[in-house]
Every structure is written in structure tokens, then in C-alpha cells.
Amino acid sequence: MSEHGGDGLDEDLRVPACERCPELVASRSRIVDGVGPTDADLLFVGEGPGATEDEEGEPFVGRSGDVLDEALRDAGLARADVRITNCVRCRPPDNRDPTSEELSNCRGHLEAEITRLDPTLIVTLGKVPSEHLLGRSVAITSASGDVVDARLVGASRRVLLSVHPAATLYDRSQRDGFFETIARAAELSGVGERGENGGDGQSRLGEF
Numbered sequence: 001m002s003e004h005g006g007d008g009l010d011e012d013l014r015v016p017a018c019e020r021c022p023e024l025v026a027s028r029s030r031i032v033d034g035v036g037p038t039d040a041d042l043l044f045v046g047e048g049p050g051a052t053e054d055e056e057g058e059p060f061v062g063r064s065g066d067v068l069d070e071a072l073r074d075a076g077l078a079r080a081d082v083r084i085t086n087c088v089r090c091r092p093p094d095n096r097d098p099t100s101e102e103l104s105n106c107r108g109h110l111e112a113e114i115t116r117l118d119p120t121l122i123v124t125l126g127k128v129p130s131e132h133l134l135g136r137s138v139a140i141t142s143a144s145g146d147v148v149d150a151r152l153v154g155a156s157r158r159v160l161l162s163v164h165p166a167a168t169l170y171d172r173s174q175r176d177g178f179f180e181t182i183a184r185a186a187e188l189s190g191v192g193e194r195g196e197n198g199g200d201g202q203s204r205l206g207e208f
Helices: 005-014 022-027 051-056 063-074 100-117 127-134 172-189 199-207
Strands: 042-046 081-088 123-125 149-154 154-163
Touching: 005 051, 005 100, 005 123, 022 199, 042 100, 042 127, 051 063, 063 172, 081 100, 123 127, 123 172, 127 154, 154 172
Parallel strands: 042 081, 042 123, 123 154
Antiparallel strands: 149 154
């Protein structure tokens, strides 16, 4: 895989500067862009950066990121196999949920990422990204593990709903279900053990 090609494509998905959301501009120390291959078959979408993400400039690197990484490993995946991004790229003050206006302001960046990746499967991590992408209310605890078809950026896309990995830290009973959902994501997307042996990842390079 050409590292230079990957870097060039990823540059298009970076947001170098944005002043649309005054509260987020005041709260952030940096804009936190998505990470991972720009041709990944599996895209994880979270809500927004927390304190650790804001500090390090990468999504899901705090305690909840540790849980996600562990679940990925259990499913035969490495973090480098998948793309991880957020609905909003700047940390909301006091880790509050992003407002509908903030989600709307950042929507174009997320849609550009979805368009570029054209992923086999999108996994929403938590209530906010689930409701944002589906455009309806979601009882995420009961809906976690469900696969739905959603019209996103002009195409029908498969979306797997999941609780946020942080939920497993507050409620240990959520842990098994979360790990099962991530395992299902690996299976549905065809990534994981098969992808590591060259399969899909290499064969898709010709498309870019």
C-alpha cells in the first residue's frame, strides 16, 4: 500500500481551520480529524472528542478508546485496519453532547469522509451518532447490535448500531454485548482475519 498515496488522500479529509461553532472553538485546543485508511471497509463514528482526544488529536484514545481497541483485537482487527471519526471534530465544553446546530455545521465533513471511504459498514458508537446518521430517535441500549439501511450521501448504506464503549466502563453488564457487536462488525464488513492476509485491502487498491 502506497503510504504517499494514502497521505495525499487523507489530506483532503482534514479540516485545517473552522470557526463555525463559537462554543466549540473556545473549548477546543485543536480540531480532531478522523484516523485510519481512507479506503477502509469499516468506519466507526463517535460523537465528538473528549479531553484526551482533544489533547492528543486523535479520536477514541482515552479510556473508552482502550475498550474499543480491546474489542477490535478480540474481533481479529487492528486499529490500523479501520477508520475512526466523530460527528463533530471539536471538543464540546464539559464534554456535553453536541447541539443540533453543531452537528449540522460539521455534517459536511462527515459526509465527505463517508463518500471518500464508501465503507462496507458504518458502526455508530453511541446514541448521538446513531440518531444523527439515522435522522430519528434511537433507544441505543436496546437497539445495539441492530443493522439498518440508511440513505446517506446519496446511497443506501449499512449501519450497525452500538452503545458507546464508555458505557461498558459505567455498566459492566454492557461489556459482552459491546464486544459481540464489534465482532459482528468485523464479520459483516469482511475485514479482520481475512483482510489481514491481503484479501480485500490489497485488491481494492486498484480503485483509487
